[in-house]
Amino acid sequence: MxxxxxxxxxxxxxxxxxxxxxxxxxxxxxxxxxxxxxxxxxxIVTENVSGFLCEGGVNGFLSNKPSTIALAKELNIEPLRGSESSKIRYILINGKLTRVPDNPIKFFLSPLLTFSGKIRMLKEYFIPPIKENIDETIESFVSRRVGREFYEKLIDAMSTGIYAGDPSKMSMKSCFPKVYFLEKKYGGLIKGLIALKKEKKDAKAQPSTVLMSFKGGxxxxxxxxxxxxxxxxxxxxxxxxxxxxxxxxxxxxxxxxxxxxxxxxxxxxxxxxxxxxxxxxxxxxxxxxxxxYPPLSVVAFGFRREQIGFGTSLYGFLIPYREKRKILGTLFDSSIFPNRAPEGYVLLRSMIGGRRAPELAMLPDEKLIDTALSELKPLLSIKGEPEFIKIFRWEKAIPQxxxxxxxxxxxxxxxxxxxxxxxxxxxxxxxxxxxxxxxxxxxxxxxx
Ligand SMILES: Cc1cc2nc3c(=O)[nH]c(=O)nc-3n(C[C@H](O)[C@H](O)[C@H](O)COP(=O)(O)OP(=O)(O)OC[C@H]3O[C@@H](n4cnc5c(N)ncnc54)[C@H](O)[C@@H]3O)c2cc1C
Missing domain, CATH: 3.50.50.60 (FAD/NAD(P)-binding domain)
Structure with missing residues (x-):
């Protein structure tokens, strides 16, 4: 004892x-x-296999909260900022990878939402807040405030990207408390964002949020x-x-x-x-x-750069549920951070499973790889086979x-x-x- x-x-x-x-x-x-x-x-599990530095689980942390950066500083280790190309993100819309605009003007000019979807989004300004403190699903909250299309195309994909969850079950208040309280405090999301922007203008300018990690993962x-x-x-x-x-x-x-x-x-x-x-x-x-805790598998692939017709300077893409695909999304790890793949190679990581497709996460290895490649190859115009594959399985992955x-x-x-x-x-x-x-x-x- x-x-x-x-x-x-x-x-x-x-x-x-x-x-x-x-x-x-x-x-x-x-x-x-x-x-x-x-x-x-x-x-958190980082493996160096055949020159590919693979994250089996956690990929990084965002720079907009100070806790990890502060701890790294105390520990005397140097955080690594994601590259400029890590700001380039895509979402699958009607079968086509569509770039997510990085400012409101580009957003309104982009084909991401239909004209009526954009108008519905703007109407959010005039929608009165719900007074009661109800625990609403993400689906209900976002559809009510910003419209069904915005929810289905953007927020559904985002919820999957962070939680591998099902936004028709997830709590808005618990998953995205800051957005939830914008309605409570300012009467709406657009009103809240305008107020916050004004408050920030008065304060010191903040650098934009990026994904961070470390040189060794x-x-x-x-x-x-x-x-x-x-x-x-x-x-x-x-x-x-x-x-x-x-x-x-x-x-x-x-x-x-x-x-x-x-x-x-x-x-x-x-x-x-x-x-x-x-x-x-x-x-x-x-x-x-x-x-x-639904299961989730991470399948990492190493390709030669020229095998990927779509281009490789991007963060990655997410797939909304409405697209009915078998992967949740894919990250271009070697574009986000240096030294993740040998010279001339690209490291991709696809997520499979989660709350809405738990059975896919636990497919046998061969089937899991085939499933991921059957989605990736046409989307990214990939020629030939990957030269490196590594599977990380999480039977109980992310709490919902x-x-x-x-x-x-x-x-x-x-x-x-x-x-x-x-x-x-x-x-x-x-x-x-x-x-x-x-x-x-x-x-x-x-x-x-
Ligand atoms: C695939 C995946 C990708 C993710 N990506 C990101 C990301 O990019 N960024 C991010 O911020 N977050 C990410 N997360 C979320 C991440 O899990 C958490 O942020 C964080 O790593 C959780 O840490 P934790 O210590 O709370 O739990 P865990 O990491 O789960 O650690 C719990 C520990 O408890 C041990 N344990 C369990 N049972 C027992 C027992 N009976 N006795 C003794 N020990 C026990 C386990 O072995 C484990 O070591 C990701 C999660 C997954 C699954």
Missing amino acids: GSAEIVIVGGGISGLSLAYFLLQKNPKLDIKIVEAEKRIGGK MKELIQSLESRLSSRILKGKKVLIIDRTNNYYSVHLEDGDIVEAERVILACPAHESAEILQVLSKELSDILKTIP YEVGHEDKLNLMEQILTKFPWLYLTGNAYRGISVNDCIENSLKLADKF
Whole structure:
């Protein structure tokens, strides 16, 4: 039997950053990070195969939130900005890849929306806000305010791109709180955007938002945290359950070991926390089980540049559900960041599966590859076969914040008050991005 003041379950970015922040505040804290896998990092996994630097999960983080950049600075590692071509994005509209304009004037001149779709979008200014604080789906909120066409062509694709989710189930309030509250605060989205622009004009000019990573990929962040925390990390130690006796939590590991701790933070996925908590609180466990985690596969392809007729200087493309395709979208990793592919080659990564097509994510390897290529080849005018292929499978990929998510969080918070020094953190609750995970760890560390 071992012991620690604090046990953190899960060595993904949430658990690791939390341990780092706690130790920054008090280096004497006795902390153990217990990780089920032989490697740490969770959904951050970077592999260098045949000269292709592949991200199996997390691709990067956005520059518009400070938390990851600030942590990188503290760790003395240099973030890498996405290239200019990473601003060039496409959406599949009526079978054709259509460029997403980067300013409002170009948007109104582009063929992305029909004339009536554009007029409907402008009418948003005159649509009165809903007064009640209802938990509406993304589909309902966006169609009501900006019109069905805008929703189906743009927002559906965006929701899929971030969450691999189903916007007819996802909660607007929980997934895109800033946009949701524009209606509440300013009476509408256009009104809100105008007001924000005015506020920003008065403040210092902000550089535009870009995707960021590191030269060695996202694993650089994990390696840097590991080098500072290594003596405290227990790898290959799955936590089965926790229970509580005499003001101590007993953390039961799969290998039969037990770690006693005064404080426990579960920084693992909600479905795992549900298992771990079933003895301590069935009530909490039952709520955690209701957060869906659909499967998602990432299929990486390496092509010679000249094989791709469409061109290669772009971020990638997304596919709205209405197009009825079998991939959710594809990123041109080697155009976003340098050194992702050998000279003369292009690294593409396609996403398959998600909430609306879970069965596709789990197709056998050959079928998965054929499915992705049968979509990619005609869309990008690709000649010949890829010279490099790598599949990353996530059986339980991204937590879905569906309608009722906030109620679940409130209820869980109430139940947790019965268990002193027991916390839940990670991407299942208040923000799924790496930026959100780090920011939430920082906030949680402040409670200690
Ligand atoms: C394919 C994919 C692409 C993504 N791309 C991006 C992106 O580009 N940008 C972005 O910001 N976000 C992205 N995300 C979201 C990303 O998952 C999160 O932002 C973040 O990495 C989650 O970190 P976490 O530590 O909360 O959870 P996880 O990374 O899931 O880590 C949880 C850890 O807990 C461990 N664990 C589980 N059960 C137990 C147990 N019983 N005992 C001990 N340990 C346990 C796991 O092994 C894991 O290491 C992506 C997600 C996926 C799946």
